[in-house]
Amino acid sequence: MPVSKAWRERLTNARDTRQCAQQWRARRIKQPGQLDFAGNDYLGLAKDPRVQAAQVEGARRFGAGAGASHLVNGHLAVHEALEEALAAWTGRERALLFSTGYMANLGVLQALAGTDTAIFHDRLNHASLLDGSALSGARSRRYHHNDIDDLTRLMTRSGCACKLVVSDGIFSMDGDVADIAALARVSQQHNAWLMIDDAHGLGVTGANGSGCVGPHWGSQQVPILVGTLGKALGTAGAFVAGDSLLIDHLIQFARSYVYTTAQPPGVATATLEALTIVQREPEHRERLERHIDYFRKEALRLNLPLGKSRTPIQPLCLKSESRLLLWAERLHHAGIDVGAIRPPTVPKCESRLRVTLSASHSRSDIDQLLETLNTCRREVP
Known part of the structure; x- marks a missing residue:
């Protein structure tokens, strides 16, 4: 078998295996106007x-x-x-x-x-x-x-x-x-x-x-x-x-x-x-803390599958890859970016939305996220 053919088969098999498991990662170009609940700019300083x-x-x-x-x-x-x-x-x-x-x-x-x-x-x-x-x-x-x-x-x-x-x-x-x-x-x-x-x-x-x-x-x-x-x-x-x-x-x-x-x-x-x-300027951290408290209180009230984190990283465990991808797509079409995390980054059956909060968010931003998540919970159980 020619060497080039062996390598192409190797890469093709790896691709097909990951796609079949619904674990294929795709890059999206970050668009202006999208609400960013996926990044790690916790204090909003990247655009200060x-x-x-x-x-x-x-x-x-x-x-x-x-x-x-x-x-x-x-x-x-x-x-x-x-x-x-x-x-x-x-x-x-x-x-x-x-x-x-x-x-x-x-x-x-x-x-x-x-x-x-x-x-x-x-x-x-x-x-x-x-x-x-x-x-x-x-x-x-x-x-x-x-x-x-x-x-x-x-x-x-x-x-x-x-x-x-x-x-x-x-x-x-x-x-x-x-x-x-x-x-x-x-x-x-x-x-x-x-x-x-x-x-x-x-x-x-x-x-x-x-x-x-x-x-x-x-x-x-x-x-x-x-x-x-x-x-x-x-x-x-x-x-x-x-x-x-x-x-x-x-x-x-x-x-x-x-x-x-x-x-x-x-x-x-x-x-x-x-x-x-x-x-x-501790006010940036203080604002972030208020956002965390508010998001957790409202997410629990809406019966979202919230983890126990008290930090800006707020995981919502959806377990299955297919359910996760549907929620993530709904959010994206609503103008909201949230991390859709699947194996092998997390263990099997622990796929989750990784919501990250920032001091740069407004209360209305968080309300929009919560409203869309609640719609996903009702329509994509």
């Missing part, structure tokens, strides 16, 4: 005129791109200033910028772990954390979601000297929060390091929006903190925060940091402005 102006000014001063990796000559003064600001915000000694959250998680786990390391993952951790473990070659075990007893059992059985516990701070598909205190306690009992990916917590929770792992959590309790800049801060990129020993190690050994072009300086400048807004 101050953040936009800062990005333009940063590009004007430093150029459209950094021009090289951080270790060649792409590390600019604005990158250094942003790293210092992020370290201060999260109460850590230092911070290190990465181009994306996915690259940050790959880089940390690849740089720290190896075949002599045991990594313990919450079963619902983000794909980038699981992929980072696979890349490292470490022995990886997954404990039941938010189950400290199961984690303790697995760690007790491990004979590895270097253990690493890894968890999302806020879980991206369910919106629930990890028990950071219990994870820190168990990790210390077993001489393990704890790594928290607080992508969905930073800017949304904690003092000054410092997230699930703010300054009150020291580097001894949570040695590795990962955060993204493209969610509540409204820009793009990510960072890792910790002590100098950790950051120096990542600069030398994290391949996704060493071998990639530095973040565009306009993005770094915009992020500095967004960070200032988050810390000085």
Whole structure:
């Protein structure tokens, strides 16, 4: 069989299998005027005129791109200033910028772990954390979601000297929060390091929006903190925060940091402005909290299949892929975008609409969403 034919058959079979399972993903071009309940711009800063102006000014001063990796000559003064600001915000000694959250998680786990390391993952951790473990070659075990007893059992059985516990701070598909205190306690009992990916917590929770792992959590309790800049801060990129020993190690050994072009300086400048807004203007978080309370109260009144989340991520579990797709299509035609999440992103029979709330929404926006969801509930049971 010709090689090209074998490859075409391989790709065709993969496509057909996923389409038959109603799990085929399709991209839609985001249209002006659509109500966005699918994105992660939790504080509405992506369209804040101050953040936009800062990005333009940063590009004007430093150029459209950094021009090289951080270790060649792409590390600019604005990158250094942003790293210092992020370290201060999260109460850590230092911070290190990465181009994306996915690259940050790959880089940390690849740089720290190896075949002599045991990594313990919450079963619902983000794909980038699981992929980072696979890349490292470490022995990886997954404990039941938010189950400290199961984690303790697995760690007790491990004979590895270097253990690493890894968890999302806020879980991206369910919106629930990890028990950071219990994870820190168990990790210390077993001489393990704890790594928290607080992508969905930073800017949304904690003092000054410092997230699930703010300054009150020291580097001894949570040695590795990962955060993204493209969610509540409204820009793009990510960072890792910790002590100098950790950051120096990542600069030398994290391949996704060493071998990639530095973040565009306009993005770094915009992020500095967004960070200032988050810390000085708590009203954005307060408005978001009111939206969460209102949506949950009304969704429960309408008997929608609402999860237990108290965060901006509000899942509606519809279970079947076909029902989910019908609801999502109805919403889209009504001018509302909501994430339609199916396996393999979530477990089988746990397909759901992932509603995400933002401070930029109005009460009437939320009412329109609730009215359309209620129509779906009545007409597409």
